[in-house]
Amino acid sequence: MTRYAVYLERAEGGLCMAHVPALPGCMVRATGRDEALGALPGAIRAYHAWLRDHGEAAPGEAEPVALEVAGEVEGTGPFNPGDAAALFPSDREPVTPKEMEAHFRLMAHARADLLALAGGLCDEFLDWEPGGGCFTLRRILRHVGNAEEWYVSRLVAPESLPTEWQDDEGMPLWDFLEMERRTALDCLRALSAEERAGVFYPTAWTSHPDEAWTLRKVLRRFLEHEREHTGQVREVLELRRGAILADLHTARQELLAVLSDLDPSCPDPVCGEWALKDVLGHLADWEWFGIDGLRLMSRGEPPLVEPIEDIDAWNRAHAAARRGQPWEVALADLHAAREALLDALQALAPCFLGQKYPFPWGGEGTPVDWLAVYPAHDREHAEELAALAGQRDR
Incomplete structure (x- = not known):
């Protein structure tokens, strides 16, 4: 068992910082004394792992940790810029x-x-x-x-x-x-x-x-x-990441709300020559395409998927491949594509979210730029379908 001396700083409102001088940089801030001390063993184990990750000697993962509160200081703590910080007895050592x-x-x-x-x-x-x-x-x-x-x-x-x-x-x-x-x-x-x-x-x-x-x-x-x-x-x-997730969710809910007002069995064209189920397949196809690039970026690699030279031809070919597909299958694939897209987004390490990569069609952008097309795509077709629903209601 490894035993650590702990020093606490407590602000007037109850905020508390717990410091472990033997582990420089190991600190917890919490809403209260008990919360800080409760979180400290996990913080110490995480610090041990941090040391090991950087090639430093540290106790093993299974090593028990014991805490001893060696001192408490009231009314100090660097909770905000400009706050005074305590000088602990251990800080006085040369x-x-x-x-x-x-x-x-x-x-x-x-x-x-x-x-x-x-x-x-x-x-x-x-x-x-x-x-x-x-x-x-x-x-x-x-x-x-x-x-x-x-x-x-x-x-x-x-x-x-x-x-x-x-x-x-x-x-x-x-x-x-x-x-x-x-x-x-x-x-x-x-x-x-x-x-x-x-x-x-x-x-x-x-x-x-x-x-x-x-x-x-x-x-x-x-x-x-x-x-x-x-x-x-x-x-x-x-x-x-949460902002783009929220935008993806909101736009998809807008689309599904419009779909709920339309008859899925209607064979009439709703977008050019496409019936309603063709629109679902079209949205899903583009998301499956984007997932491959997103997965590459999650490995820190450029999304060098095959560039699409003629978007209209690509859309026609994929619509033809889905011809005869039932509505239920198209809708299930739309949901599956979105789930896979969200999984790929969640798998992106934070450091890659804002890193720019060359895009296969020219220019460059971040994974967030790559994803921004999907809420816009949902809204584009939701507006078309909403207009159609309005016409049929008249």
Whole structure:
């Protein structure tokens, strides 16, 4: 069994953060003390797995975990930007150069995770606004870098900070993140033995001049902060997935509502030469076609499916192949195609959602761009069918 000392920060409203100093960057935030402590064993096991994934030594998956609350601090906690963070007794321990490099290695793992998740995203994804007060991904990523500069400034006098930081807001995002991390580590490596053991009370760029800082607290916050915001980036990407899922669902419900007002046995043409069941088959055929490309993108590969040179000819050929197909079969295939499409969308790793790929018919786009045609396609035919239903009602 592995036993860990845990320190808690509790805000006035009951919010609680649980920190495990022996596992730098392992932290849980929750709505209350019991909830934080209840979630911590799972967070510790996930941290162990994270260490193993990055080639670090860690307890095995089946290793039991025991917790000991070593301290609680009331009225502090970095729950929001600008909040004061506690200085735990463990944060007062001096940091050796060897320990500092071990922390830097963990920080490199955390940065690699962040870049693997967000480094390939296109500008449209970086600037997408989720709403509900949630920041754009670009703002989150810029905040990660700005916070790291601020952490260093807790230990280093303003006049000694890197000159590159003075005008970095105009730098391209990824160049900025590379620069701030490299220069931040240079600053920390330059600290003297006395500074690596000191307690600092910086007054610049803070509303809490009485907040105490040490190198060990700075290193802890580097890891906690980046790992937490990597999770936030993942959440925003899932919101983006949810938005296209919602649009797909809404458009399909609109189509099915129109279909319910029409007689499926009617052989009359409803779209050019097509009867109603032909429209269902047409919609299904296009979704089956799109699924192949989506599955390729889920592997990080371009959707180089066979390009369709003549869409009208393709539509005619597929309609002819379904000639004689009963309504029930066409409807079942429409549902099956949609289910497969949704499965392929859910299988996409978050990092691929906003990555651009060359499309087989020219240009490029993301999986979301690839999928955007399907709600539009449903609505296009739903409008045609609704107009037809209106004509027959008159």
